[in-house]
Amino acid sequence: MEAPMLEFRTAGFNPYAVKYSPYYDSRIAVASAANYGIVGNGRLFCLGLGPQGIQVERTFDTNDAQYDIAWSEINENQLLAACGDGSIKLYDTNVPDFPVMNFHEHKRETFSVAWSPVTKDTFASSSWDGTVKIWSPARKDSIKTLPIGNCTYSTSYCPSNPHIISAVSTDSHLRIFDLRTPVSAQYHLINKIPVHTPGPVPLPPGLAPPAMPAEVLTHDWNKYNDSVIATGGVDRAIRTFDIRNPTGPTSIMMGHNYAVRRLAWSPHARDILISASYDMTVRLWTDGSTMAQEAPSPIKPGVQLGVMNRHTEFAVGLDWCLFGVGGWVATVGWDERVLLWDANQLIRGRG
Amino acid sequence: MGAADRLQQISSQIAGSKSAKEKLLIKSPDDIVVTACLRTAFTKGGKGGFKDTAAADLMAGALKGIIERSKIDPALVEDVCVGEVLAPGGGATEMRAAALVAGFPESTAVRTLNRQCSSGLQACVDVANQIKSGMIEVGIGAGVESMSLQYGPSAVTEFSELLESHPESANCKVPMGVLSEQMAADRNIKRADQDAFAASSYQKAGKAQQAGLFDEEIHPLTVKFEDPKSGETKTITVSKDDGVRPGVTAESLGKMKGAFAQGGSIHAGNASQISDGAAAVLMMKRSTAERLGQQILGKYVAASIVGVKPLLMGIGPWKAIPKVFEKTGITKDDVDIFEINEAFASQCLWCANELGLPLEKINPKGGAIAFGHPLGCTGARQVSTLLYELRRRGEKVGLTSMCVGTGMGMAAIWVAE
Numbered sequence: 001m002e003a004p005m006l007e008f009r010t011a012g013f014n015p016y017a018v019k020y021s022p023y024y025d026s027r028i029a030v031a032s033a034a035n036y037g038i039v040g041n042g043r044l045f046c047l048g049l050g051p052q053g054i055q056v057e058r059t060f061d062t063n064d065a066q067y068d069i070a071w072s073e074i075n076e077n078q079l080l081a082a083c084g085d086g087s088i089k090l091y092d093t094n095v096p097d098f099p100v101m102n103f104h105e106h107k108r109e110t111f112s113v114a115w116s117p118v119t120k121d122t123f124a125s126s127s128w129d130g131t132v133k134i135w136s137p138a139r140k141d142s143i144k145t146l147p148i149g150n151c152t153y154s155t156s157y158c159p160s161n162p163h164i165i166s167a168v169s170t171d172s173h174l175r176i177f178d179l180r181t182p183v184s185a186q187y188h189l190i191n192k193i194p195v196h197t198p199g200p201v202p203l204p205p206g207l208a209p210p211a212m213p214a215e216v217l218t219h220d221w222n223k224y225n226d227s228v229i230a231t232g233g234v235d236r237a238i239r240t241f242d243i244r245n246p247t248g249p250t251s252i253m254m255g256h257n258y259a260v261r262r263l264a265w266s267p268h269a270r271d272i273l274i275s276a277s278y279d280m281t282v283r284l285w286t287d288g289s290t291m292a293q294e295a296p297s298p299i300k301p302g303v304q305l306g307v308m309n310r311h312t313e314f315a316v317g318l319d320w321c322l323f324g325v326g327g328w329v330a331t332v333g334w335d336e337r338v339l340l341w342d343a344n345q346l347i348r349g350r351g
Numbered sequence: 352m353g354a355a356d357r358l359q360q361i362s363s364q365i366a367g368s369k370s371a372k373e374k375l376l377i378k379s380p381d382d383i384v385v386t387a388c389l390r391t392a393f394t395k396g397g398k399g400g401f402k403d404t405a406a407a408d409l410m411a412g413a414l415k416g417i418i419e420r421s422k423i424d425p426a427l428v429e430d431v432c433v434g435e436v437l438a439p440g441g442g443a444t445e446m447r448a449a450a451l452v453a454g455f456p457e458s459t460a461v462r463t464l465n466r467q468c469s470s471g472l473q474a475c476v477d478v479a480n481q482i483k484s485g486m487i488e489v490g491i492g493a494g495v496e497s498m499s500l501q502y503g504p505s506a507v508t509e510f511s512e513l514l515e516s517h518p519e520s521a522n523c524k525v526p527m528g529v530l531s532e533q534m535a536a537d538r539n540i541k542r543a544d545q546d547a548f549a550a551s552s553y554q555k556a557g558k559a560q561q562a563g564l565f566d567e568e569i570h571p572l573t574v575k576f577e578d579p580k581s582g583e584t585k586t587i588t589v590s591k592d593d594g595v596r597p598g599v600t601a602e603s604l605g606k607m608k609g610a611f612a613q614g615g616s617i618h619a620g621n622a623s624q625i626s627d628g629a630a631a632v633l634m635m636k637r638s639t640a641e642r643l644g645q646q647i648l649g650k651y652v653a654a655s656i657v658g659v660k661p662l663l664m665g666i667g668p669w670k671a672i673p674k675v676f677e678k679t680g681i682t683k684d685d686v687d688i689f690e691i692n693e694a695f696a697s698q699c700l701w702c703a704n705e706l707g708l709p710l711e712k713i714n715p716k717g718g719a720i721a722f723g724h725p726l727g728c729t730g731a732r733q734v735s736t737l738l739y740e741l742r743r744r745g746e747k748v749g750l751t752s753m754c755v756g757t758g759m760g761m762a763a764i765w766v767a768e
Contacts, residue, residue: 038361039354084357109357151360213680214368235368259364278365 005310006340008054013043015332017068017262017317023076025323026050027057028330030338031081033065042066044081046093047338054338060091060099068154070113072137073120080123082110088125090137103135105142112154118162126155132167132177146177147187153217153233160226172196172213174231176243193241195231199248204297209252210235218262224270230287232260232275238302240287251287253302261316268326272305274343276315282308282331284346306346311335355380371680375652375766376747380638383479385765386645387421388735389413389570390630393592393723396498400589401627404574406438406497407445409629414453416570417491417631421645425454428633429487431461432478434470434494436726437501441465446495465727468694469656469753469761470494472730475632476654476763488639494732495629496725502625522661523757527694528611528622530662535616535697542616545696546604549621549720551710552693553599556717560595564716564743568735592722594624621696626723630731647768649738649749653678654763665698667760668752669705675750675762683708686764687746690733692753693718702754716740729753734765741767 013032021027026049034040042062048055064084072078077093078100086106089099108128115123122143126132128151133142151170158164163179176191196213203209214235222228222240228250232238236256239249258278266272271290276282284307288300311333320343321328327344359379363369369377391413394400401409410433418425431450435442447461455461466473471494478490507524514520522530535545559565571590578585599620609615610622633645640647655674659666668691676682689712693699703713716736719729733751741749752762 036361038357210368212368212370215364217364234364259367261364 004341006049006054008047008338010043010045010336010338012336014334014336015317015338016066018330018332018338019069019071019079019319020321020330021071021076022073022322025321028054028338028340029069029071029079030317030332031066031069033067033084036334037065037067037084040065042081042083044069044079044091046079049340054340058093058096060089060097062089067109068112070115070123073115073117074137078137080113080115082113082125084109086110086127086129088113088135101137101140103140103142105133106131111152114156116157116162117159118157124155124157124165126152126167128152130169132165134165134179144179146189148175151215153215154219156219156221158226159221159223166219166221166229168195168216168219168231168233170215172216174216174219174229174241191243191246193243193246195233195239196235197248199299201248201299202297203252204299204301207252207254207299207301209237209239209249209254217259220264220273222265222270223267230263230265230273232263234259236260236277238263238273238275238285249299251289251300251302253285253287253304255283255304256281261314262318264318264320266326267320267322274318274320274329276318276331276333278314280309280311280313280315280333282311282315282318282329284308284343306343308341308346310339311337353380372685372748375679375681375685375764378637378768380636381483382637382650383482383634384637384640384647384650385632385634385734385738386423386640386647387417387633388568388631388648388738389416389420390568390728390732390735391572391628392569392589393594393626393628393725394589395594395723396502396625396627398579399499399593399627400576400587401497401574402499403577404497404572404627405445405500406435406442406495406629407449408574409497409572409627410446410493410495411449411453412572413493413495413570413629413631414450414455414491417633418454420570421633423489423633423643423645426456426458427489427643428455428459428491429489430478430481431455431459431491431493432474433461433463434465434472434474434727434730435463436465436467436470436496437498437506438463442495466759466761467756468692468724468726469730469755469759470727471630471732472654472751472753472761472763475634475651475731475734478634479651482634482636489633489635491631491633492731493629493631494728494730496727497627498625498725499627519661525662526611527664527756528617531665531695531697532609532611532615532617534663534665538701540616540697540701543601543605544700545616545621547601548700549696550599550601550604552696552714552717552720553596554717555715556592556595556721557597559716560592564740565592567739594626594722595717617695617697621720623692623694623719623724624722626725628723628725628728628732630728630735632731632734648742649765649767652764652766654761657760659758659760661758664756664758665695665754666702667754667758668699668762669702669760671760671762672702672706672750672752675764679764681748681764686748686750687712687744688715688737688741688749689713690737690749690751691718692724692729692733693720694724694754696720698754730761737765738767
């Protein structure tokens with residue numbers, strides 16, 4: 001695909017995550033790490049989109065790698081970085097160099113941060129130490145700790161219900177917590193879905209997802225249907241689950257040649273998602289939910305709508321732009337590049 | 352945090368989903384590894400080479416052997432745990448003294464424990480867990496028993512009225528031979544099958560001994576021995592199991608009289624021998640072993656402990672083995688060698704058959720029927736027997752297990768490197 005793209009180089013740093021500002025269509029942040037996040041510093045790039053292309057507005061350096069970021073939902077200048085030393089740092093783009101808050105309870109690498117999209121007064125983090133923690137941006141100590149028990153790669157809030165939090169981890173499970181339940185009952189855990197288990201219904205013909213447990217690296221809530229979650233991970237398959245009846249996946253998308261590192265549902269269409277993988281590609285999918293039911297199986301085979309293969313190293317981060325006509329995405333890879341491009345071009349290019 | 356851990360995490364994500372066995376074989380800096388393991392020869396209770404050697408002396412010899420073989424600075428060993436069943440007071444005082452005489456400094460702590468026939472394994476597992484939790488960095492799990500000097504009716508005290516009043520509780524003191532005879536009858540374990548299993552233990556052990564397959568694991572000890580005929584005390588070096596009898600067949604065993612019941616199926620030839628011996632296992636994290644330049648023989652993975660009915664103590668492995676599989680995610684097909692203690696041919700055979708374990712994978716160098724079962728020692732002995740045999744064959748995954756008096760079972764998974 002040869003569609004036009006905007007590009008920025010994070011020289012000396014390998015990006016891990018990219019996020020559009022929820023306030024401005026011209027602001028993007030990138031979390032990155034020296035030496036592929038294995039050893040060395042991290043750098044947070046706050047980027048501005050202008051007539052001259054992508055410009056650095058501010059950078060924040062950390063002593064250890066940065067693996068994820070989340071923009072504040074209540075202050076347009078603030079954002080969180082998830083750091084390799086287990087800390088989470090809150091930066092203000094008007095305050096140079098140092099974080100305005102430092103949250104340090106995780107005992108190992110913090111791998112993800114997510115800001116509550118509904119009440120906007122809390123954020124969640126997940127870590128290699130096997131916990132998810134819930135924080136208030138105004139307090140140094142966490143409000144709650146949810147035990148997962150193994151390396152937890154990503155955590156996320158339900159987009160419509162502020163009490164519901166999800167997490168995926170090494171043990172091949174998607175967990176759902178409802179903070180309204182009493183803590184005495186399994187620390188708010190209400191659902192533990194084995195992602196690899198095929199479920200009781202027969203698979204659609206020709207679809208053979210791996211049935212072995214595998215690390216789940218990423219997940220996201222559908223923005224239109226708050227009972228649908230998509231997961232991706234080491235077994236290369238993307239699956240969607242209806243958490244009201246989680247006996248098996250509702251849709252399966254196969255195509256990536258290596259682990260799926262990150263995925264995100266479109267904010268503009270209920271069936272569209274995008275995924276980034278160690279196979280260096282970014283792929284656009286429909287989960288099949290809007291297509292006519294033809295197969296005998298209730299499990300929908302998702303359809304790949306396009307492949308973006310401009311990254312020359314692992315593609316690890318992506319985000320959809322909330323603004324404009326819809327369809328613009330930002331992707332980052334270990335090739336030290338941030339690429340902004342129009343996913344609609346992929347579909348058109350396909351036709 | 353650890354760059355090596357991060358690198359390994361990313362590479363495993365790229366390598367893709369792994370089977371439970373592949374995961375087991377991954378080397379991680381936090382692995383609890385064995386850098387030396389050995390045992391003394393096992394000799395017959397009351398007449399073998401160690402009949403006049405105290406348990407503490409056996410243990411001192413084995414511990415000395417560990418220091419010699421591993422060349423570890425003894426001051427780095429923070430704790431020694433010795434499984435011992437029959438010694439009064441658990442042998443706690445004697446074992447502390449044994450560690451000092453073996454060359455460990457006063458800073459090396461020592462304790463004993465008693466989980467009957469699994470004491471040696473429990474000692475290894477306890478030390479592994481101490482290392483895992485960060486309580487210590489380097490430790491020794493060990494086991495010892497002098498059945499010559501300490502076996503007898505005084506091993507169990509009189510049961511109180513309270514214990515006698517509870518049927519299952521009272522069952523705990525039924526002698527193992529008697530209850531195993533009953534179990535063999537109830538579970539229909541035929542005398543001929545028991546004898547065949549026992550004969551094969553003798554034959555395997557005989558072959559292994561001839562081929563020198565025990566030489567690596569056995570640490571020879573020089574001890575005093577009183578000749579029963581002349582009454583003269585000599586100094587001898589014991590380096591071979593003396594219970595391994597050549598020429599034992601199922602037919603020859605078939606002629607022996609039942610030991611626990613008239614016409615019974617269990618006899619001296621198809622039950623474990625009463626023996627003396629000691630064994631020890633040096634453990635630490637892989638990162639520690641690499642820092643100290645220790646040779647890594649294998650690693651400890653996981654262990655399980657279960658309870659069963661006291662009268663059915665022999666079925667312990669049948670319940671413990673699936674439990675350790677559940678913990679590790681592997682299946683019986685992933686295991687290359689099973690070291691299952693042959694307390695009685697009847698129970699070992701029954702467990703193997705119930706679990707569907709292939710007999711050729713069980714105790715390939717023979718077992719307690721052929722060379723003995725010094726109670727507290729066996730669990731630690733199995734580690735040496737297993738790891739050296741896996742290494743010799745170029746195989747990886749091993750399991751050790753045993754039934755435990757009063758109705759328990761224990762199992763552990765090990766990986767040779």
